[in-house]
Amino acid sequence: xxxxxxxxxxxxxxxxxxxxxxxxxxxxxxxxxxxxxxxxxxxxxxxxxxxxxxxxxxxxxxxxxxxxxxxxxxxxxxxxxxxxxxxxxxxxxxxxxxxxxxxxxxxxxxxxxxxxxxxx
Amino acid sequence: xxxxxxxxxxxxxxxxxxxxxxxxxxxxxxxxxxxxxxxxxxxxxxxxxxxxxxxxxxxxxxxxxxxxxxxxxxxxxxxxxxxxxxxxxxxxxxxxxxxxxxxxxxxxxxxxx
Numbered sequence: 001x002x003x004x005x006x007x008x009x010x011x012x013x014x015x016x017x018x019x020x021x022x023x024x025x026x027x028x029x030x031x032x033x034x035x036x037x038x039x040x041x042x043x044x045x046x047x048x049x050x051x052x053x054x055x056x057x058x059x060x061x062x063x064x065x066x067x068x069x070x071x072x073x074x075x076x077x078x079x080x081x082x083x084x085x086x087x088x089x090x091x092x093x094x095x096x097x098x099x100x101x102x103x104x105x106x107x108x109x110x111x112x113x114x115x116x117x118x119x120x
Numbered sequence: 121x122x123x124x125x126x127x128x129x130x131x132x133x134x135x136x137x138x139x140x141x142x143x144x145x146x147x148x149x150x151x152x153x154x155x156x157x158x159x160x161x162x163x164x165x166x167x168x169x170x171x172x173x174x175x176x177x178x179x180x181x182x183x184x185x186x187x188x189x190x191x192x193x194x195x196x197x198x199x200x201x202x203x204x205x206x207x208x209x210x211x212x213x214x215x216x217x218x219x220x221x222x223x224x225x226x227x228x229x230x231x232x233x
Contacts, residue, residue, distance in 0.1 A: 033219045045211065045224035091163065095219050106218050107176060108153070110163040 002027040002094050006111035013082055014119050021077045021114045023092030029053075034068065034075045035093040035108065045091070051075065082118045089113045124225035126212050132231045138200040141228045143212030144193055151218060154187055154197050155211040157227070163211075169195065170218070202232045 003026040013019045025034065036048040049059065051068055059066045063080045079086055093110045125144040133139050145152045154166040167177040172189045180187070184203070189195040199206055209229050213222040 035221065037224075043209065044226050045213075047221040047223065050221050097219060107165045107168060107179075108222060109165070112162045 002029075002032070002096055002109050004092050004094050004109055004111035006090075006092055006114050008114045009112070010115045010117070012117045012119065015084060016081050017118075018078060018080050019082050019116065019118075021079075021090050021092075021116065023075045023077065023111060025073050025075065025092070025094045027073075027094060027096055029096040029098050031097045033095045033097075035095075036066065036075075036077050037091045037093060037110075038088045039091065039113070040088040048077075048090075079116075082116075084118050084120055087116060087118045089115045124212055124214055124223055126210075126225035126228050128228060129226065130229045130231075132233065133202055135203055135232055136201045137232075138198065139202045139206075139230060139232075141197040141210050141212075141230070143195045143197070143225060145195070145212070145214030146223055147193065149214035149216050149223075151215045151222075152189060152195050153213040153215075153222060154195070155213065155224075157209045157211060158207075166197070199230075202230075204232045206230060207232050 005024045007022055032053045034051045038046045038048055049066055056068050065078045067076045091110045091113045093108050095106055095108045124146055127142045150171055153168040155163050156166055157163050164179055166179045167187045168175055169189045185199055187197045207230055209227045211224050211227045213224040215222040
């Protein structure tokens with residue numbers, strides 16, 4: 001079964017610092033998808049990015065960037081010049097493409113999340 | 121579109137009572153998911169539907185939990201009888217296809233006393 005590990009339970013930084021959130025995954029599928037979601041204090045889950053296993057190009061969106069490395073099964077997320085509004089719990093997630101009837105799991109499995117606090 | 125709509129936002133009930141949580145997915149989305157979030161276990165998938173048909177309910181914790189999707193615009197998650205350990209935030213989400221981004225509702229915070 002697939003597994004997502006976010007080893008950092010909590011991170012605290014000062015505004016304008018860069019911060020990287022780690023995500024390591026396990027899967028037997030050759031085709032799979034990786035996601036990051038943000039959960040601000042208000043509680044809703046907000047989609048940030050989706051990446052398929054064949055696309056190892058890093059992605060940048062404003063102050064956010066993602067580093068996908070298949071060799072180390074990692075999909076790390078970096079926030080550059082962090083701001084107080086970035087304070088949230090961030091979840092990494094994985095879905096496989098082999099159906100559950102074939103021994104896989106298409107369901108989206110989440111890591112336990114990393115709580116980021118950005119202090120002014 | 122208004123997004124995924126869940127009701128109620130908060131529910132407090134006594135142990136042993138029946139609880140029904142409701143969800144309206146985004147129109148046109150073929151997949152609907154029910155998740156539960158607790159401090160101890162994080163976000164767990166309970167069940168998901170494709171075109172109103174339950175596909176994988178292996179995450180449903182016990183027979184006390186049941187979910188239905190009578191049509192493309194409505195789903196329910198029922199707990200009967202409820203127990204204090206069912207206290208959690210329950211999220212409903214929908215997506216256009218499998219393996220695409222899921223859009224989450226605001227969740228229902230359930231407290232069983």
